[in-house]
Amino acid sequence: MNSTTANAIEVQGLECRQGERTILHDVTFSVAPGELFFVIGGSGCGKSTLLKHLIGLLPVAAGRVAYFGRDFTSADPAARREMQKAFGVSYQYGALWSSMTLAENVALPLQEHTKLTAVERGEIVRWKLAQVGLGGCEDQYPSEVSGGMRKRAAIARALALDPQILFFDEPAAGLDPITARSLDRTILEIRDNLHTTMVIVSHELPSILGIADRAILLHRDVQGILAEGPPRRLLAESADPRVREFLAPEDVLAAPSSP
Ligand SMILES: Nc1ncnc2c1ncn2[C@@H]1O[C@H](COP(=O)(O)OP(=O)(O)O)[C@@H](O)[C@H]1O
Ligand SMILES: [Mg+2]
Incomplete structure (x- = not known):
């Protein structure tokens, strides 16, 4: 095993x-270190289900997942928990605690998983909030800030333990387009500054076409991966009407209906 050359994530036949219901069959893909990787597809195709299998929230029925050359699926529970500490996760509906300030929310993982002093935690929290554009908002409560700022704070919390891999489920869900694009820029900055590997679940075309390095497109028809590649290349080159239907819905709507 050589962790400097291994893929960040290697998924085989998952x-x-x-x-009892199989949602996805034979899912195979890899993610390189520092890659901004998207899991895309229409509602209900299994994106969140795949994410939960990747991070060990749901048991794997068949196949395997490895991180940086280390098998995750067959690791014993203690080793899995150790590996999970390198993951930062922001769930689709992952809310902040409303009774705590933004700083207190971001400090939670540090309190749970480290022996840092309150002063040390405070310093890290300020830095994490600054990284997501929330410098100076430490003492505000979630109800006092906008939806976009709450998403940013949730990302700062996911960054608290300096994860090697960040998993986001629909980070822009419920945001207006301008706020969503600004969140995309923040995600790009985090990747560029910290070289964090990112797996982002999304069905939002502007994000997918704007910032993804590469994506897998899941589809119900195949109960698995329908297409894989840089989204703009898929859009330009894929002849599969289901790929076009997802990536270029306007074209499909505008096309004359076949006789
Ligand atoms: N907790 C659950 N129990 C049973 N079925 C579920 C559960 N969560 C999701 N599903 C089903 O799994 C399929 C994929 O769902 P999901 O992974 O949430 O899709 P997506 O995130 O792409 O919208 C759907 O048919 C959904 O109804
Ligand atoms: Mg989902």
Whole structure:
């Protein structure tokens, strides 16, 4: 094993279930260190389900997931927990605690997982909030700031433990387009400054076409990966009507209906 050349994430033949129901078959892909990787597709195709399998929230039915050359799927529970400490996760509905300030929210993972003093935690929290454009907002409560600022604070919390890999489920959900684009720029900055590997679940075309290095497109028809590649290249080159339907919905709507 050589962790300097290994992929950040290696997924082989993964089968993802919700209860008894198979949602995705034979999912195989890899993510390079520092890559801004998207999991895309329409509502209900299994994006969140895949994410939960990747981070160990749902049990893997078949196949394997490895991080930086280390097998995650077959690791014992203690080793898995250790590996999970290198993940920063921001869930689709991952809310902040409303009774705590933004700084207190971001400090939580540090309190739980480190032996840092309050002063040391405060310094890290200020730096994490500054990284997401929230410098000076430490003492505000979630209800006092905008939806976009709450998303940023949730990202700062995911960054608290200096994760090697960040997982975001629909980071821009519910944001207006301008706020969403500014969040995209923040995500790019984090990747460029910290070289963090990122896996972003999204169905928002402006983000997908704007910032993704590469993506897998999931589709219900195939219960798995329908297409893989840089989204703009998929848009330019894919002949599959289902790929075009997702990446260029206006074209599909504007096209004359076939006889
Ligand atoms: N907790 C659950 N229990 C049972 N089925 C679920 C659960 N969560 C999601 N599903 C089903 O799994 C499929 C994929 O859902 P999901 O992964 O949430 O899709 P996406 O995130 O792409 O919108 C859907 O058919 C959904 O109904
Ligand atoms: Mg989802």
